[in-house]
Amino acid sequence: xxxxxKLIWDFRGPNAEKTAEHHEIHLKDFLKINAMDNHxxxxxxxxxxxxxxxxxxxxxxxxxxxxxxxxxxxxxYTP
Numbered sequence: 001x002x003x004x005x006k007l008i009w010d011f012r013g014p015n016a017e018k019t020a021e022h023h024e025i026h027l028k029d030f031l032k033i034n035a036m037d038n039h040x041x042x043x044x045x046x047x048x049x050x051x052x053x054x055x056x057x058x059x060x061x062x063x064x065x066x067x068x069x070x071x072x073x074x075x076x077y078t079p
């Protein structure tokens with residue numbers, strides 16, 4: 001099985017949760033437009049003022065997604 005990478009966009013501040021949720025909508029739209037519906041997306045809370053949106057991709061796809069979507073950071077995904 002290929003290693004998977006979690007691409008992460010961080011949002012901070014009092015509106016971070018809503019902003020992360022909205023960003024996930026854009027990630028899902030991107031996947032749908034490009035016929036890539038089988039990827040995992042989500043929103044996670046780090047603390048009261050720090051939320052993140054994420055997209056999980058196979059490691060071989062990471063550079064393409066990174067260059068096209070400009071995530072803030074990434075890490076190896078472990079379910």
